[in-house]
Amino acid sequence: MSNFTAKPLPSFIENKLETYLEKHIYSRNNGKHIVQGLQPSDDSIVLRSNDYLAICNHDYIKARQINALSNATREPIMSAVFQSQTVDESSFEQKFADFLGFDHCIITQSGWAANVGLLQTIADQDTHVYIDFFAHMSLWHGAQNAGSKIHPFLHNKPKNLLKQVKKYGPGIVVIDSVYSTHGTVAPLKEFVEVANEQGCAIIVDESHSIGTHGPDGAGLLSELGLTDKVDFVTTSLAKTFSYRAGAILCHHKVHECLPFISLPAIFSSGIIPYEMEALKATLELIKKSDHRREDLFNKSHKLISGLKSLDIRTDSNSQIVAIETGTEENTERVRDFFEFNGIFGAVFCSPATPKNKSVIRLSVNSEVSDAQLDKVLTVCSLAKEQGLLS
Structure with a gap:
């Protein structure tokens, strides 16, 4: 323990913390x-x-990362804004995009950063965001940060979504493929049908289905043949990939705009090249699993x-x-x-x-x-x- 004497906190902070401790910890x-x-x-x-x-402790992944670390030179520790947006065919980003059937992949610091950053980029105060009640908190936070008009719908109920969209108009539909708290699986075909028929964009968070579902682990959308019918896929790579990173799969101009609009992208350091090598090795292993x-x-x-x-x-x-x-x-x-x-x-x-x-x-x-x-x-x-x- 330190011998330093801490400056007393202002009473409004002290009271808030003490109330939480009494209710959730001391009791x-x-x-x-x-x-x-x-x-x-x-x-x-x-x-x-x-x-x-x-x-996560597979010898093949560890060997690849050790080799990448051994051969690393001075790595760029800086915001992704200043890193090259150009990727080649051997990069993890391009391999992952090809694996999931998208033109582009943007690697982020976490799944949270992926969801918040994407919604900050594509939504604003005039955007209707239709979100499943049990969607991951990062998706809610992204819609809130964008100042969007948020309309929750009943969990896994496409008819309730349709009712909301008909009332408020086209917007962005936000769902998970597999829900992290209860393990329920979204009726993706029905949700995609509602979104497309009503002129909505759709985001599917596949954090808990990429690697576990679909051909070679390419996810539920791939398994159901729906990849070309959705606009965006996000994922945390801290699930089946067992690493601290996230990803946004997209088409068109989003990959050009997001690094300069998303606050998590602007104000956080990007992923280091030797970390990409571990992700690439993990992807190879997942395909063979x-x-x-x-x-x-x-x-x-x-x-x-x-x-x-x-x-x-x-x-x-x-x-x-x-x-x-x-x-x-x-x-x-x-x-x-x-x-x-x-x-x-x-x-x-x-x-x-x-x-x-x-x-x-x-x-x-x-x-x-x-x-x-x-x-x-x-x-x-x-x-x-x-x-x-x-």
Whole structure:
């Protein structure tokens, strides 16, 4: 601990922080935020990671990045504004754009930066933005930053979207392909049809489907033959790609304008060249991972069907399996019960979920064993017997 004496904060800041601490941390049984429980042991079953294909420590990726680091010269640490916008066929950007069926790919610092920056670029105060109620918070934040007219629609309800568009007029439709909190999958064909028939642009965030779905992992849009019917795809590369970056897939003039309009692009340093080499190696590996994708979906199906057989509610139909736990008080009890029995999921509560509708998210990966999934289901069954799950 430092011996320095800190300057007292102004009372309005101190009061805000103290109110939060009293409500969300000091009141907990362990004196921590609800998302923080026990530390996993070596034999715990940890289902928190978005590394769905279990490739983040793959020798091929590590070797490629080590080689790139060894051969690196002085790397440009500066805003992407000052970096060349020209890419060649061997670049990760062009390979990723070709992989997903777009003309251009813009690499960003994160999925958050991709979504916020794209909406800042294409929307303004006169733009209607139609957004799924459960769309990622970065998409909401981007629309808010653009000052747009935001119209939420019911989760995964194309008819409700159509009703809104007919009332307010053409705009930008914003959805996820696979929703990060509950693991639900969007009815993409229906949403794309509404958007195109009503003269809307459409953004699909494929963060949780690129790498896991579609031919060679090219995503749900590719699997459904819809790529040429959407305007923009965004993705976080911190999911299946297991790296800290994001991407915007686009056509036309957006790639020329965005680096000079998007505030995250202007006021953040760009991705370093040796980092691109790791992404390129990961893309090559993902394309060759059909066996991992098959294992992932078989194991996801096993967990989902097992929960349903126990009459435990989950709306998931993907590798993200969310168990509804209700209030934060009950969620804390479920978390403690799971962790005491060696099961570690991720707690999602407000603001990631509506108040009193918390979930514990279990993220399946291709390397989790059948025996481990059997244990998860046994623990869930015991939790239900004790009245912790409904």
